[in-house]
Amino acid sequence: xxxxxxxxxxxxxxxxxxxxxxxxxxxxxxxxxxxxxxxxxxxxxxxxxxxxxxxxxxxxxxxxxxxxxxxxxxxxxxxxxxxxxxxxxxxxxxxxxxxxxxxxxxxxxxxxxxxxxxxxxxxxxxxxxxxxxxxxxxxxxxxxxxxxxxxxxxxxxxxxxxxxxxxxxxxxxxxxxxxxxxxxxxxxxxxxxxxxxxxxxxxxxxxxxxxxxxxxxxxxxxxxxxxxxxxxxxxxxxxxxxxxxxxxxxxxxxxxxxxxxxxxxxxxxxxxxxxxxxxxxxxxxxxxxxxxxxxxxxxxxxxxxxxxxxxxxxxxxxxxxxxxxxxxxxxxxxxxxxxxxxxxxxxxxxxxxxxxxxxxxxxxxxxxxxxxxxxxx
Amino acid sequence: xxxxxxxxxxxxxxxxxxxxxxxxxxxxxxxxxxxxxxxxxxxxxxxxxxxxxxxxxxxxxxxxxxxxxxxxxxxxxxxxxxxxxxxxxxxxxxxxxxxxxxxxxxxxxxxxxxxxxxxxxxxxxxxxxxxxxxxxxxxxxxxxxxxxxxxxxxxxxxxxxxxxxxxxxxxxxxxxxxxxxxxxxxxxxxxxxxxxxxxxxxxxxxxxxxxxxxxxxxxxxxxxxxxxxxxxxxxxxxxxxxxxxxxxxxxxxxxxxxxxxxxxxxxxxxxxxxxxxxxxxxxxxxxxxxxxxxxxxxxxxxxxxxxxxxxxxxxxxxxxxxxxxxxxxxxxxxxxxxxxxxxxxxxxxxxxxxxxxxxxxxxxxxxxxxxxxxxxxxxxxxxxxxxxxxxxxxxxxxxxxxxxxxxxxxxxxxxxxxxxxxxxxxxxxxxxxxxxxxxxxxxxxxxxxx
Numbered sequence: 001x002x003x004x005x006x007x008x009x010x011x012x013x014x015x016x017x018x019x020x021x022x023x024x025x026x027x028x029x030x031x032x033x034x035x036x037x038x039x040x041x042x043x044x045x046x047x048x049x050x051x052x053x054x055x056x057x058x059x060x061x062x063x064x065x066x067x068x069x070x071x072x073x074x075x076x077x078x079x080x081x082x083x084x085x086x087x088x089x090x091x092x093x094x095x096x097x098x099x100x101x102x103x104x105x106x107x108x109x110x111x112x113x114x115x116x117x118x119x120x121x122x123x124x125x126x127x128x129x130x131x132x133x134x135x136x137x138x139x140x141x142x143x144x145x146x147x148x149x150x151x152x153x154x155x156x157x158x159x160x161x162x163x164x165x166x167x168x169x170x171x172x173x174x175x176x177x178x179x180x181x182x183x184x185x186x187x188x189x190x191x192x193x194x195x196x197x198x199x200x201x202x203x204x205x206x207x208x209x210x211x212x213x214x215x216x217x218x219x220x221x222x223x224x225x226x227x228x229x230x231x232x233x234x235x236x237x238x239x240x241x242x243x244x245x246x247x248x249x250x251x252x253x254x255x256x257x258x259x260x261x262x263x264x265x266x267x268x269x270x271x272x273x274x275x276x277x278x279x280x281x282x283x284x285x286x287x288x289x290x291x292x293x294x295x296x297x298x299x300x301x302x303x304x305x306x307x308x309x310x311x312x313x314x315x316x317x318x319x320x321x322x323x324x325x326x327x328x329x330x331x332x333x334x335x336x337x338x339x340x341x342x343x344x345x346x347x348x349x350x351x352x353x354x355x356x357x358x359x360x361x362x363x364x365x366x367x368x369x370x371x372x373x374x375x376x377x
Numbered sequence: 378x379x380x381x382x383x384x385x386x387x388x389x390x391x392x393x394x395x396x397x398x399x400x401x402x403x404x405x406x407x408x409x410x411x412x413x414x415x416x417x418x419x420x421x422x423x424x425x426x427x428x429x430x431x432x433x434x435x436x437x438x439x440x441x442x443x444x445x446x447x448x449x450x451x452x453x454x455x456x457x458x459x460x461x462x463x464x465x466x467x468x469x470x471x472x473x474x475x476x477x478x479x480x481x482x483x484x485x486x487x488x489x490x491x492x493x494x495x496x497x498x499x500x501x502x503x504x505x506x507x508x509x510x511x512x513x514x515x516x517x518x519x520x521x522x523x524x525x526x527x528x529x530x531x532x533x534x535x536x537x538x539x540x541x542x543x544x545x546x547x548x549x550x551x552x553x554x555x556x557x558x559x560x561x562x563x564x565x566x567x568x569x570x571x572x573x574x575x576x577x578x579x580x581x582x583x584x585x586x587x588x589x590x591x592x593x594x595x596x597x598x599x600x601x602x603x604x605x606x607x608x609x610x611x612x613x614x615x616x617x618x619x620x621x622x623x624x625x626x627x628x629x630x631x632x633x634x635x636x637x638x639x640x641x642x643x644x645x646x647x648x649x650x651x652x653x654x655x656x657x658x659x660x661x662x663x664x665x666x667x668x669x670x671x672x673x674x675x676x677x678x679x680x681x682x683x684x685x686x687x688x689x690x691x692x693x694x695x696x697x698x699x700x701x702x703x704x705x706x707x708x709x710x711x712x713x714x715x716x717x718x719x720x721x722x723x724x725x726x727x728x729x730x731x732x733x734x735x736x737x738x739x740x741x742x743x744x745x746x747x748x749x750x751x752x753x754x755x756x757x758x759x760x761x762x763x764x765x766x767x768x769x770x771x772x773x774x775x776x777x778x779x780x781x782x783x784x785x786x787x788x789x790x791x792x793x794x795x796x797x798x799x800x801x802x803x804x805x806x807x808x809x810x811x812x813x814x815x816x817x818x819x820x821x822x823x824x825x826x827x
Contacts, residue, residue: 022581056567057567057735058567058734058735058736058777058779059736060735060736060775060776060777061736062735079774079775080774080775082567082777086565086569087569105771105775108737108767108770108771108772108775109771109775110664111737111771112736112737112739112740112741112771113736113740114743115744116739116740145764145767146744148744148747151743170736171733171734171736171739173734190562190733191735192728192733192741193545193730193731193732194728194730194731194732194733194739194742195731195733195739195740195742195743196733197727197733197739239399267642
């Protein structure tokens, strides 16, 4: 018996994604294989969420071209496939950023996602850590071709903790899956059909379950935000710190978003794909409502230190310390170096990477820098 | 008069009743199948017949059946897709309403072939009265020992249940149908896994159209080889066409796929020509979601050959100069019809019926509908035509289920073939409110590209 397992264990599938070869175990999706490589070959995702079963396949931003089905059946797949829900085959060849067709389709999807999005980023609490912002910056077009009024909804109040902005929603179904899989009784879901479909409770109920706060973390846009953090601060002014406390309901491991000594917001810890972290023992770091909404004093928490920020997003702008650099794959894929919009370090002293902004207590001003620079010299 | 297999006995008085149907030779195929054939030989026979799915996609039925996973100890299901909601298609309704026992017999044979002990008919919600007809037929069949436990002493048990939909077009898509049948919101599932592996309640399932399952009866009666001799090429057997629009004799016709489109429209045996002596402008040959064809491309292909009423000939030339057989909803438009308005109606329909699950379809269909409303109300812009083209291009092929394609194809074909009519609608906005563009040159012979 044990011999059989040993023989089967090394069986791996070889997949080529954008000319980079990776070996993965059978049953892996194309997206997960791409994430093993990292960098730019990873398709963007809006609806897929690793810890949530059955999520994915809906937003169509992760479409990729399969130019060779497998070693056995080398025919290319006729349509673009959703990489988050398509499992790899041995010898499969996938084109993501090397395929014009994929990039064009993705641009189309981004346009579709944005036409009814209010683009109210200046007043949105999600701005700065929003997947849709990253997506439209990376793959969208500059202007909009829509010249009709955008879709609006009747506002629903879904309780004291969670703010629902239906106009911002992109119908990724993540919150529905999260509520379904984390809580006992799901009270919200998708009402109506097509263009008019909306996330709502039936009829006007407050979401009160102990773990329902996690829908805020899974929401890729600003449709579900934290009412206790509402309009308090911008994400990029706050400083994330890992912290934990003994909680009898959840794992108690969180990220505190602080400004000075004030805890403005508590969220679950996110990994580099902006998903709630899955720990080594396989548990997912969902946190309970008590940790999230009610423990807003530094004394409630045992602080572990600054969070490792690893996303290309405005969130990482002020956090040079412990910052994980994503793998650079462009030279392997395209045979050229990535195009920089602006090399900020060569034009500004303020963004000197040697200055650890997360070590500065409170907001950084020019005086702080002058002092730091003088001290250094 | 062509060959008739399905509608041969439809005009016999009282054929809806079991006794009359049995007297006219009904349940002969079921008896033959259950007593003398094994499930495998039935599947083999259907394979030999070359029967293709009559629901729209035209996938070979025998092949589909052979894909059904057969794990030990897991029940399998057969689901009959009677959610016929495609605008212009009403063939299944006719079949179920007038000769319900043909479907029941086909279901018994197919259930036996696939090993399905619980078979479901998912019927369109609007067909409320047909539910009663089918349930009556099932009751009669059960009373006469064709359903229930140990049918004809073969040890095979089968029950047929009728489930009414709630009026959603999307529930005609097989995975959305299964979701709806399970009592959930009718959202299409993401494939793979395919229903043949994980379908209804995660059990292997085959979903077939009403006409496909009814066609199994004549296949067993006359054998698959004989059935394959009817028709032409890979379009074997007979097909029900529901003809409607500006024709003298709208209705459901059974054709053997060897007649030409011209004959079908103008012959007195079938549609009987265009109403009021008008001229043919365009036609949708296979239900609202397939590309529309102008008269000159409908009767003759781009190569100048005659176009026939079968799968291959109708799709000759791809989507550039051809169309599709689809579900057989034959919609004829005469010279008085406005293509823009017609396409706007379809765009509105697809916007209304999109389930809203995936972004290109949810946002794209509504955007197209808004643009069409603008064009219709005389406020269109020239750039709208290109915009429509881009939107349909971005929807097509990028959605979870074929509804996105179905919404994109009519728009694409209308712009491709009738672009000057769209332009006229914009340049002559006021005039377009009062009169139609007319036939223009759409019936002129096309120049054959050598």
